[in-house]
């Protein structure tokens with residue numbers, strides 16, 4: 001679905017040139033369940049921002065369904081993100097003026113899903129992340145972990161081809177965190193949703209079909225478990 | 229230093245009345261090292277917001293150094309927070325227009341610490357959280373875990389009487405997370421800084437002198453380790 005070849009990202013500040021990603025090669029295929037670990041500042045968020053098309057690489061090439069991402073127009077990339085990719089941001093990025101339900105429903109509205117089906121799918125995913133009773137609250141009325149779960153529900157509700165999740169359990173206790181990972185595994189097995197999960201929580205690693213380490217902007221493959 | 233008696237907090241939304249904290253009793257003494265675990269939404273952030281005086285309780289009484297917090301004026305409470313309490317927020321709350329160094333230096337400026345000493349203390353704490361090279365960057369140019377460490381450095385640099393830390397390692401890998409906890413333990417042992425650490429990371433529990441559980445707004449004491 002997504003292929004990165006020799007991907008590079010350099011940031012410039014007034015004082016420095018920061019090589020956040022160096023020569024990254026990565027392939028995400030249908031049904032993949034990839035976990036990425038790495039120290040703080042090693043390039044994980046930068047990688048996800050490039051894979052989703054939110055940010056542009058400084059070098060290398062990115063392919064979506066075989067086509068170079070650079071050849072799509074900005075509006076085509078927006079359509080790809082809307083229909084094919086689900087994103088869980090490290091800082092959630094919820095819309096403050098919409099309720100939890102409306103935040104989760106938003107991507108389905110963009111896809112012009114009918115009202116009855118939207119209602120069913122939103123209710124179901126909110127229940128699965130334990131937020132059924134919070135559906136009508138605004139982000140400011142939710143705890144950190146509740147906001148994180150709204151962000152997760154929003155990324156999953158469209159059952160996209162690939163979900164890119166940036167530290168999705170960082171604000172969750174281990175019980176609800178495990179529930180969320182099992183939910184992702186079910187979507188992976190039942191709907192072939194591919195997952196790329198960036199996480200500091202090493203207890204998630206055992207579920208990975210492919211385990212990747214990132215350090216100073218360089219990826220290395222650690223394990224492949226095809227039997228998982 | 230801080231004492232809570234029968235503390236209550238109720239939130240009102242259009243549809244509901246939410247009893248976020250119920251009859252909470254808690255005492256924080258000099259040199260304490262308290263860890264609080266609890267499920268997402270159980271009331272941890274609410275508790276810290278009351279203990280720091282950022283929010284007002286709906287019921288019960290809060291004492292600071294023996295005096296009821298309600299009897300201080302707003303500006304007196306601000307002085308208490310500035311001089312006595314260090315806060316690490318769950319969502320960091322850095323000042324976007326200040327660099328990492330300036331964000332950490334800010335509380336020392338408020339305390340009118342002299343320039344040379346400010347410089348030394350800020351450089352030292354930034355080095356201890358692994359951010360010496362990022363000192364001149366702005367929050368927008370930092371990773372999630374780097375921002376979290378700026379927030380931690382800012383809370384510790386004044387060596388306050390008590391540090392209230394809301395999930396301080398949620399965005400950190402285990403290596404730097406352990407370093408941060410050891411830094412807190414050193415401040416606790418060398419300067420008698422009291423710590424109240426809210427966390428989902430159960431690996432921190434072994435360091436606690438007092439371990440508290442919170443569920444549906446109710447606290448219960450789980451363990452006291454006076455030998456730690």
Ligand SMILES: Nc1ncnc2c1ncn2[C@@H]1O[C@H](COP(=O)(O)OP(=O)(O)OP(=O)(O)O)[C@@H](O)[C@H]1O
Pocket residue numbers: 140141142143144145146171172173239240241246248266267268269270271272273274275318
């Ligand atoms: N401003 C608010 N208005 C209404 N309800 C609120 C508000 N802030 C928090 N709550 C509710 O109060 C309860 C406790 O919230 P709190 O933020 O203290 O939880 P928490 O233990 O810190 O959770 P987490 O681990 O997810 O950060 C939650 O059910 C939350 O939805």
Ligand SMILES: Nc1ncnc2c1ncn2[C@@H]1O[C@H](COP(=O)(O)OP(=O)(O)OP(=O)(O)O)[C@@H](O)[C@H]1O
Pocket residue numbers: 011012013018020038039040041042043044045046047090362368369370371372373374399400401
């Ligand atoms: N806008 C930016 N300008 C300059 N440098 C940046 C910018 N964004 C990120 N960086 C730097 O690029 C490097 C990688 O950042 P990134 O956010 O990808 O790390 P990360 O692996 O997600 O870290 P964390 O686990 O702390 O979230 C870091 O050193 C960071 O400081």
Ligand SMILES: [Mg+2]
Pocket residue numbers: 044045046090166371372373
């Ligand atoms: Mg990150």
Ligand SMILES: [Mg+2]
Pocket residue numbers: 143144145272273274318394
């Ligand atoms: Mg919280």
